Amino acid sequence: MRVSIPHMGHLYIPLKAMFQRLGIDYVIPPVNSQRTLSLGSRYSPEGLCIPFKMTLGNMIESAEMGANAVLMPGGYGICRLGYYTRVQEQILHNLGYDFEVIQIGVSDRKFFGAMDMLKRVSNNAPWHRILSAFRFALAKLSTVDQIEQMTQKVRPVELVQGTANQLYAKAVHAIDNTDDYDTLKRTKADYLRQLNEVVKNKQARPLVVGITGEFYVVLEPFSSFDIERELGKLGVEVRRATYISGWTKFSYFLNPFGINEKSRIHKAARPYLKRDIGGDGWESVGEKVLHAKEYDGLIHLAPFTCMPEIIAENIMPSTKEQIPVLTILCDEQIAKAGVLTRLEAFVDLLERKRRKQNNVLRVTA
Amino acid sequence: MRTYLGIDVGSVTTKLALLDESDELISYVYLLTQGRPIDAVQQGLREIKEQLPPDVDISGVATTGSARYLAGVIVGADLVKNEITTHAVAALHYYPDVQTIIEIGGQDSKLTVVRDGIAIDFAMNTVCAAGTGSFLDHQALRLDMSIQELSQQALTSQAPVRIAGRCTVFAESDMVHKQQMGYRVEDILYGLCQALVRNYLGNVGLGKELESPIIFQGGVAFNEAIVRAFREELDTDVIVPIHHEVMGAIGAALMVHEETATSDIISQFKGFEQSEVKYRASSFECKACPNRCEVAEISHDGQTLARWGGRCDMWERVPGTQLHPSEESK
Numbered sequence: 001m002r003v004s005i006p007h008m009g010h011l012y013i014p015l016k017a018m019f020q021r022l023g024i025d026y027v028i029p030p031v032n033s034q035r036t037l038s039l040g041s042r043y044s045p046e047g048l049c050i051p052f053k054m055t056l057g058n059m060i061e062s063a064e065m066g067a068n069a070v071l072m073p074g075g076y077g078i079c080r081l082g083y084y085t086r087v088q089e090q091i092l093h094n095l096g097y098d099f100e101v102i103q104i105g106v107s108d109r110k111f112f113g114a115m116d117m118l119k120r121v122s123n124n125a126p127w128h129r130i131l132s133a134f135r136f137a138l139a140k141l142s143t144v145d146q147i148e149q150m151t152q153k154v155r156p157v158e159l160v161q162g163t164a165n166q167l168y169a170k171a172v173h174a175i176d177n178t179d180d181y182d183t184l185k186r187t188k189a190d191y192l193r194q195l196n197e198v199v200k201n202k203q204a205r206p207l208v209v210g211i212t213g214e215f216y217v218v219l220e221p222f223s224s225f226d227i228e229r230e231l232g233k234l235g236v237e238v239r240r241a242t243y244i245s246g247w248t249k250f251s252y253f254l255n256p257f258g259i260n261e262k263s264r265i266h267k268a269a270r271p272y273l274k275r276d277i278g279g280d281g282w283e284s285v286g287e288k289v290l291h292a293k294e295y296d297g298l299i300h301l302a303p304f305t306c307m308p309e310i311i312a313e314n315i316m317p318s319t320k321e322q323i324p325v326l327t328i329l330c331d332e333q334i335a336k337a338g339v340l341t342r343l344e345a346f347v348d349l350l351e352r353k354r355r356k357q358n359n360v361l362r363v364t365a
Numbered sequence: 366m367r368t369y370l371g372i373d374v375g376s377v378t379t380k381l382a383l384l385d386e387s388d389e390l391i392s393y394v395y396l397l398t399q400g401r402p403i404d405a406v407q408q409g410l411r412e413i414k415e416q417l418p419p420d421v422d423i424s425g426v427a428t429t430g431s432a433r434y435l436a437g438v439i440v441g442a443d444l445v446k447n448e449i450t451t452h453a454v455a456a457l458h459y460y461p462d463v464q465t466i467i468e469i470g471g472q473d474s475k476l477t478v479v480r481d482g483i484a485i486d487f488a489m490n491t492v493c494a495a496g497t498g499s500f501l502d503h504q505a506l507r508l509d510m511s512i513q514e515l516s517q518q519a520l521t522s523q524a525p526v527r528i529a530g531r532c533t534v535f536a537e538s539d540m541v542h543k544q545q546m547g548y549r550v551e552d553i554l555y556g557l558c559q560a561l562v563r564n565y566l567g568n569v570g571l572g573k574e575l576e577s578p579i580i581f582q583g584g585v586a587f588n589e590a591i592v593r594a595f596r597e598e599l600d601t602d603v604i605v606p607i608h609h610e611v612m613g614a615i616g617a618a619l620m621v622h623e624e625t626a627t628s629d630i631i632s633q634f635k636g637f638e639q640s641e642v643k644y645r646a647s648s649f650e651c652k653a654c655p656n657r658c659e660v661a662e663i664s665h666d667g668q669t670l671a672r673w674g675g676r677c678d679m680w681e682r683v684p685g686t687q688l689h690p691s692e693e694s695k
């Protein structure tokens with residue numbers, strides 16, 4: 001079996017590390033590109049969401065590279081995503097690929113389900129090796145996430161635009177190439193220091209914009225028009241609550257013990273939405289309520305036709321906690337130029353609001 | 366006399382507005398873009414120059430609209446601003462107590478919510494352009510009448526027909542169907558206007574509080590039948606500013622005035638001679654990665670002035686910066 005994975009941000013780094021440590025035959029498909037999306041869209045039902053289309057594109061591209069299996073999240077109780085593994089497998093069969101879509105459960109037995117799956121794809125590797133590979137993968141994941149968080153802070157205030165992005169790209173590459181904890185630790189310290197030393201505009205007081213919405217589009221920059229980088233160019237600091245390492249930590253290790261990082265978010269959402277509506281809709285509403293004071297604005301990313309996020313979008317304007325929200329639908333038919341115009345206008349709105357509140361703005365009337 | 370020039374190059378029309386030191390509109394130009402934004406800007410510059418009093422000095426230029434970057438390079442803009450912001454700024458300038466700004470242009474429709482003189486929220490059509498100016502234009506053409514005639518005829522309607530307005534193609538089928546059934550043209554036309562208004566309120570206006578005073582601007586505000594439909598649907602007055610079609614350009618001029626007022630920056634304006642310079646716009650497909658971005662460039666005398674359109678920063682070039690090292694390998 002030659003295993004592959006769909007892309008979602010830098011998720012390929014920990015998974016690749018795990019495959020290598022377990023001696024699994026694997027393929028990492030090319031990074032997400034217009035080709036990935038075009039391939040995925042061509043063979044997908046039109047009304048499905050961009051996560052389906054992108055991941056299907058990844059699967060086709062990895063099949064072209066000789067893969068015959070892919071790991072893909074699925075299960076009940078989430079949203080349509082629960083069925084995607086089965087539908088995608090059927091589509092790949094119809095296209096003539098002898099391809100298995102292996103489901104990683106995201107509903108129950110998360111940790112043990114993942115262990116069973118690894119046991120299987122590693123041809124029965126001993127448990128201690130599986131656990132050790134899993135642990136190393138988590139270490140890599142949390143390292144990339146920390147570097148990314150630092151990059152988000154540096155981007156809006158760097159004097160030479162693009163420096164943080166370049167460092168981030170280098171760091172991701174370096175982390176991907178480490179084989180042991182020592183090198184990983186040194187790489188992390190090295191890049192955190194370099195990011196710290198980037199020449200910054202000391203006077204800058206960047207606007208803070210939160211990013212919330214559906215998990216995949218929040219984490220996969222290609223699907224959401226590289227929105228974090230674009231905001232960085234406009235001098236805006238991006239904050240988001242969703243990182244893969246955080247999600248893994250909670251859903252694999254802490255949720256079974258009743259510890260839920262989302263309970264705070266759910267509590268905040270409850271006056272407006274009492275229950276889970278699938279996907280990340282409940283969280284989107286909660287994040288608006290929770291961070292209304294802390295952020296200058298909120299960007300809500302939703303895949304086109306995503307039911308949970310459409311519900312969230314329509315509840316958001318009615319909350320008592322007011323903060324400007326810009327909902328951006330992510331779809332293969334939406335042009336980036338239009339999204340950038342809206343982003344610019346949104347940032348202008350936040351900036352003028354802040355300047356007026358500080359009475360800096362000359363009253364034009 | 367110090368003046369400020371705003372240039373709004375939209376999908377359908379190009380607008381130029383010139384303001385004096387006290388933000389009074391001195392002159393303006395409104396012309397069709399006709400898919401040739403460079404020509405339209407140059408033509409606009411020529412026309413505005415003819416209208417100018419002799420002692421005018423351009424102290425700041427701003428561009429806006431979908432061709433704002435292109436226009437900015439040609440004229441040497443001091444400020445390049447998106448059209449959503451410029452429209453809001455202009456509306457607030459003329460109507461300081463406005464609470465809602467409705468704006469419908471050639472291909473997009475927007476809603477800006479204002480409270481206490483601050484724009485606090487906006488919405489814009491995202492996945493569909495039903496109900497914008499281009500569709501009305503198309504329908505007028507199909508019925509072989511001018512857009513003004515369409516508006517005047519619709520206003521005479523006594524018993525409007527309900528038209529399905531969610532999608533422009535289906536709206537057209539529905540209109541054809543109603544025509545074949547023998548309904549009166551004016552009733553169908555006014556029904557169409559009502560459908561567009563319903564579509565706007567249901568899409569762009571969804572979940573927003575539309576409080577008066579409400580301002581309606583953009584090219585479609587020329588259409589009195591649409592204005593009437595808005596008034597009826599919202600059951601309140603809807604104000605159409607006198608210069609509603611050039612509000613974007615006025616807003617741009619106001620903003621560049623505001624920017625230059627607090628600093629001693631000398632305008633980058635390249636002068637009215639720009640209207641005679643030959644620019645070359647071209648594009649190529651970048652083959653560096655599978656994204657195959659269409660990169661557009663604008664050049665003059667074999668020199669690249671600006672370049673954009675890539676997903677990454679590889680070709681991105683704004684005036685005054687160094688060429689990317691990969692330039693030679695093109």
